Each structure stands twice: as structure tokens, then as C-alpha cells.
Amino acid sequence: xxxxxxxxxxxxxxxxxxxxxxxxxxxxxxxxxxxxxxxxxxxxxxxxxxxxxxxxxxxxxxxxxxxxxxxxxxxxxxxxxxxxxxxxxxxxxxxxxxxxxxxxxxxxxxxxxxxxxxxxxxxxxxxxxxxxxxxxxxxxxxxxxxxxxxxxxxxxxxxxxxxxxxxxxxxxxxxxxxxxxxxxxxxxxxxxxxxxxxxxxxxxxxxxxxxxxxxxxxxxxxxxxxxxxxxxxxxxxxxxxxxxxxxxxxxxxxxxxxxxxxxxxxxxxxxxxxxxxxxxxxxxxxxxxxxxxxxxxxxxxxxxxxxxxxxxxxxxxxxxxxxxxxxxxxxxxxxxxxxxxxxxxxxxxxxxxxxxxxxxxxxxxxxxxxxxxxxxxxxxxxxxxxxxxxxxxxxxxxxxxxxxxxxxxxxxxxxxxxxxxxxxxxxxxxxxxxxxxxxxxxxxxxxxxxxxxxxxxxxxxxx
Numbered sequence: 001x002x003x004x005x006x007x008x009x010x011x012x013x014x015x016x017x018x019x020x021x022x023x024x025x026x027x028x029x030x031x032x033x034x035x036x037x038x039x040x041x042x043x044x045x046x047x048x049x050x051x052x053x054x055x056x057x058x059x060x061x062x063x064x065x066x067x068x069x070x071x072x073x074x075x076x077x078x079x080x081x082x083x084x085x086x087x088x089x090x091x092x093x094x095x096x097x098x099x100x101x102x103x104x105x106x107x108x109x110x111x112x113x114x115x116x117x118x119x120x121x122x123x124x125x126x127x128x129x130x131x132x133x134x135x136x137x138x139x140x141x142x143x144x145x146x147x148x149x150x151x152x153x154x155x156x157x158x159x160x161x162x163x164x165x166x167x168x169x170x171x172x173x174x175x176x177x178x179x180x181x182x183x184x185x186x187x188x189x190x191x192x193x194x195x196x197x198x199x200x201x202x203x204x205x206x207x208x209x210x211x212x213x214x215x216x217x218x219x220x221x222x223x224x225x226x227x228x229x230x231x232x233x234x235x236x237x238x239x240x241x242x243x244x245x246x247x248x249x250x251x252x253x254x255x256x257x258x259x260x261x262x263x264x265x266x267x268x269x270x271x272x273x274x275x276x277x278x279x280x281x282x283x284x285x286x287x288x289x290x291x292x293x294x295x296x297x298x299x300x301x302x303x304x305x306x307x308x309x310x311x312x313x314x315x316x317x318x319x320x321x322x323x324x325x326x327x328x329x330x331x332x333x334x335x336x337x338x339x340x341x342x343x344x345x346x347x348x349x350x351x352x353x354x355x356x357x358x359x360x361x362x363x364x365x366x367x368x369x370x371x372x373x374x375x376x377x378x379x380x381x382x383x384x385x386x387x388x389x390x391x392x393x394x395x396x397x398x399x400x401x402x403x404x405x406x407x408x409x410x411x412x413x414x415x416x417x418x419x420x421x422x423x424x425x426x427x428x429x430x431x432x433x434x435x436x437x438x439x440x441x442x443x444x445x446x447x448x449x450x451x452x453x454x455x456x457x458x459x460x461x462x463x
Contacts, residue, residue: 009067023149024210026089033141042148059083066363105130154418165181166181167240260330261293263301307384309372319391331391336370
């Protein structure tokens with residue numbers, strides 16, 4: 001069979017962009033575990049134009065809730081042309097009944113244990129409606145199909161060493177979507193990190209670990225990083241702030257080539273951190289933690305979320321100055337989103353605070369899909385946009401870059417310059433995050449009408 005794997009996407013900025021920083025690992029990993037007898041292509045709607053006149057026999061679409069409308073639109077078009085269309089990803093896992101209205105079959109949970117069976121069933125004309133994936137043991141996974149990635153991504157070497165996270169943040173689906181915490185064999189990770197068949201030196205040099213919390217198991221990460229030293233790569237990852245209390249680990253991160261680490265700081269408010277169930281974060285320790293990491297020349301990227309129950313307009317906008325004060329090199333600024341499968345969704349649903357008239361395009365991290373507590377939805381959106389514009393103004397971005405010139409190692413400085421320039425250019429061009437209230441169906445094209453939008457997110461019975 002010929003198989004097209006598509007990672008669905010809805011434009012999130014006013015003008016969009018032809019190129020992007022890094023692709024998700026999903027599509028190229030799924031291609032890698034596809035049995036060799038089949039031909040596979042991978043497309044990212046984020047940067048690729050999707051051809052619905054493809055000669056593929058099977059179309060597989062992966063997406064999360066914010067991109068569900070695009071996935072449904074594609075599914076409708078493909079099925080009109082007689083294609084068999086299947087889907088997987090977080091949204092499908094938590095909204096099975098709804099997804100089954102648009103797809104011939106769906107995969108819930110992790111796909112590794114059921115994807116080959118789905119392909120065999122499709123080839124034999126015996127496709128089931130639902131394939132329930134189970135947690136993968138992470139053993140003997142192949143190298144992602146980097147050869148199928150377009151050169152429209154700055155970084156192309158995305159790999160995964162671990163899966164899962166031991167924390168239970170109220171806004172996160174990982175504990176239920178990827179339960180437990182599992183490790184790949186170090187030798188397999190090193191093989192993928194050493195993959196060098198790319199066109200440009202930075203694509204060969206930079207490794208992006210697509211992990212939720214790479215450093216949790218200290219013996220494992222120490223072994224992995226020690227073995228990475230001879231590779232002479234630059235690498236980035238996501239980790240918990242507690243790494244700052246482990247100077248030996250930080251030294252090993254530096255020695256093995258770490259140029260950037262993403263921390264989920266989320267908020268500067270104690271009550272908001274409690275709302276997020278992020279009790280492991282201590283506000284008083286932020287500056288010291290960031291300083292300890294940056295002393296090794298490692299750039300600190302950090303996520304901040306606006307819209308917890310104790311947030312107001314002033315506290316949200318004030319974060320622009322606070323993240324400068326503690327030394328963040330690259331901020332990521334989102335709006336709290338009540339994804340299905342999260343504790344915060346169940347809380348807001350119980351309190352009748354989910355905005356049921358807003359479709360899935362509002363679940364993209366840059367729009368409001370619920371009723372805030374201290375302010376209204378319009379005020380939250382306005383405060384977030386003010387925070388975003390201020391944080392990525394040439395003045396603030398320039399200050400971060402200038403600070404990095406004197407404190408960051410070469411690779412980390414390039415990271416800071418590139419990412420701050422990327423977002424600052426958006427700011428100067430007024431290429432702001434889209435306000436979905438001003439878009440028909442939240443997209444520029446008409447999406448299919450959901451017959452049971454929102455309330456249909458229950459468990460499906462396989463047919």
C-alpha cells in the first residue's frame with residue numbers, strides 16, 4: 001500500500017509562515033514503524049500544502065484538539081474521493097465518538113503496538129473502527145524517518161529518549177495519554193543522535209529531545225549524557241527546575257553539548273501554581289535556578305500560562321518584566337486551555353465554565369475556551385496579547401540577545417538570537433496570534449459542521 005501520514009495544522013498567526021523551527025516527531029516516527037512492504041510519505045500541514053488528489057491507498061492524520069477542525073476538513077475531502085482515512089493523537093483519544101464521525105478508523109493512546117495491525121487490516125479490507133493502543137515499552141524502536149522531512153524546518157533531528165512524566169500538572173494530558181515513565185536503551189538514543197544525513201551543518205549538529213521530562217531518572221540521564229560527549233552535538237530538551245539543584249548534572253549537560261533547556265515555570269503567582277498543581281515550582285527559587293543553568297552557558301527557555309483562576313490582567317502583563325528579571329532567554333507564552341483528559345477540564349466542566357459555543361480552533365493555546373474567574377474571556381485574551389507584544393518587542397528581545405552575548409556559549413547564543421529574532425520579527429510585522437473570534441469557524445476556509453461538537457467526546461464502542 002501507499003500511505004500518506006499527515007500532521008494536521010491550523011494557522012495560528014495572522015500571516016503564517018513557510019518555514020518553522022522544529023517538526024513534531026510523530027509523523028516520522030510513525031513512518032519508521034510502518035512495515036517495510038509499504039510506501040510512506042509524511043506531510044506537515046504547518047509547512048506543506050496537502051494534495052487531496054494523492055494516489056495513496058491509506059491516509060493517516062494525527063492531531064491535537066487545536067487542529068481538529070483542519071483534520072476533519074481533510075478527512076471529509078479525502079473520503080469524498082474514496083480514500084480510507086484513519087486518525088490518531090490526543091484529540092482522537094479523548095473524543096472518540098466525535099472522531100469516528102469523520103474517520104474510517106481511529107487509534108487511541110500510543111500507536112506502536114497497533115499501527116502495524118491497522119495497516120495489515122486495511123490492506124486486507126478488514127479495517128476495524130477502533131484500535132486501542134497501549135503504553136510502548138520503548139525497546140528496539142527504529143530511527144525516525146528524517147529523510148521524509150521537508151527542508152522547511154530549521155532543526156530536523158528530533159528524537160525521544162523517554163516517554164511520560166511523573167508530575168500531574170492540572171492542564172496536561174501526558175499522565176493519562178502516556179502513563180508511567182519509560183526509557184529507551186541508551187544505545188538506540190545514541191544511534192539516532194548520531195544520524196547525520198542532512199543537508200546543512202546545523203541540522204547535523206543540533207539534537208532536539210522531544211521528551212516531556214528528560215532528566216527525571218538521574219542514573220539514566222547521566223549515562224546517556226556521558227555517552228553523548230564524544231558525539232560533539234548541541235542538544236535541547238525539556239526538564240524540571242530541580243536540575244538546578246544538581247550541579248554535577250548541570251556540568252555534565254554542559255560537557256555533553258546542551259545549549260538550551262525548556263522549563264515549565266507557568267506562573268509567578270503562588271495561588272496560580274497551586275491551580276496548576278505545579279507545587280514543585282517555588283517562586284523564590286526561580287532566579288537562582290535560572291542563574292545556575294545559565295552559568296553553564298545554557299539558554300533557558302520557559303513556558304508561561306495566562307488564565308489561571310487567580311490571574312488578572314495586571315498580573316498577566318507583569319510577567320513580561322518578571323521573566324526578564326529572572327533571566328529567561330526565550331519565553332513561550334500561552335493561554336490556559338482546558339484540553340480533554342486533564343484535571344482542569346473536569347473542574348471547569350463541573351463549574352459550567354467551558355465556552356461550549358467555541359469550536360476546537362480555540363484550543364490552540366492562543367485563544368480562550370473557558371470563562372476565567374477574575375476577568376472575562378475578552379480581558380484574558382487582551383492581557384495575553386499585551387504580554388506577547390511586550391515580551392517580543394525589539395526592546396525586550398534585544399535585551400535578551402545582548403545579555404546572551406556575554407553569558408551564553410556559542411550554540412546557546414545562536415539559539416537565543418534565532419528564536420528572539422523569529423518572534424520579534426513577527427511582532428514588528430504585526431504577525432500576531434490569531435484572534436479566533438474574528439475568523440469564520442476560526443479558519444480561513446469553511447470547516448465541516450460538527451453534528452455533536454463538544455458533547456460527543458465520550459467513549460466509542462468498536463463496531
